[in-house]
Amino acid sequence: MLSAHASRGAPAPAAESQGRCGRAAACYNAPMTVKSPRIRNKKARHNYAILETIEAGLVLEGSEVKALREGKGSIDEAFARVRGEEAWLYNMHIGPYEQAAQFGHDTRRTRKLLLRKREIRRFLGKAVEKGLTLIPLTVYFKRGWAKVELGVAKGKREFDKREDLKRRESRRDIERELARRRRGRG
Numbered sequence: 001m002l003s004a005h006a007s008r009g010a011p012a013p014a015a016e017s018q019g020r021c022g023r024a025a026a027c028y029n030a031p032m033t034v035k036s037p038r039i040r041n042k043k044a045r046h047n048y049a050i051l052e053t054i055e056a057g058l059v060l061e062g063s064e065v066k067a068l069r070e071g072k073g074s075i076d077e078a079f080a081r082v083r084g085e086e087a088w089l090y091n092m093h094i095g096p097y098e099q100a101a102q103f104g105h106d107t108r109r110t111r112k113l114l115l116r117k118r119e120i121r122r123f124l125g126k127a128v129e130k131g132l133t134l135i136p137l138t139v140y141f142k143r144g145w146a147k148v149e150l151g152v153a154k155g156k157r158e159f160d161k162r163e164d165l166k167r168r169e170s171r172r173d174i175e176r177e178l179a180r181r182r183r184g185r186g
Contacts, residue, residue, distance in 0.1 A: 039073045039139040046161065048135060048153035054123070056087065057114030058139070058146040063100035068146060070097070073139060080113060080134035080150055082124045087113040089136060089148065113148065126152045 044050070060068070067073065072095030080089050089111045096107060115123070127134050137149045156164075 039068070039071070039075055041075045041078070041135065041137050043076060044135050044137050044151065044153070046156075046164075048133075048151070048155055049160070050137070050151040050153050051132070052126070052152045053137065054115070054119060054150050055142075056119075056148050056150055058089070058148050059112040059114065060094075060146050061105045063097040063103065063105045064094045065146060066100070067094050067097040067105075068139065069141070072097070075136045075139055075148075078136050080136065082120055082127060082134075085117065085120060087115050087120055087123070087134075089113055092136065092139075113150070123150075123152065131155060 074093040078089060078092040080087055082088075091108060092111060093107055094105065096105070123134060126132055131154050133153055133155070134150050135153050137151045139146065139148050141147070
């Protein structure tokens with residue numbers, strides 16, 4: 001006897017015909033397993049006190065996007081400035097993309113940041129304050145678009161850095177002691 005679906009010429013239910021991705025046979029894009037590279041400014045939180053952060057878009061050329069996706073970037077010496085009504089990122093290094101050959105990009109060119117005018121005005125007011133600067137904290141991809149997380153930062157002095165190290169070390173010692181007591185070795 002034929003099933004109800006076969007007798008009417010209808011396709012078989014999805015449970016009977018699954019594709020490679022575990023769903024119905026018509027799945028086109030398999031879920032991404034590889035995370036997009038995140039380029040971090042590791043020294044930023046050590047050298048600066050971050051007061052506020054904001055996400056901005058990044059205007060890039062094609063070979064720069066490909067190189068960033070390979071993780072060939074550095075924002076250790078980068079900083080941002082507001083010029084006129086626009087925000088710009090200076091001194092960010094994006095290594096050359098091998099397949100671009102002669103059509104490659106300038107590795108340290110100034111790159112435009114995409115922010116709304118009210119965000120630029122707000123940051124301009126804070127960046128003009130004495131001792132504050134805009135520094136990139138991370139560069140990453142979000143839904144295929146290159147983004148940079150900017151921080152309004154105030155430079156730390158040497159004794160501030162030492163204080164932070166002492167505080168971190170004492171917190172670590174306390175956590176270690178609590179963990180030791182929880183395990184019953186106290």
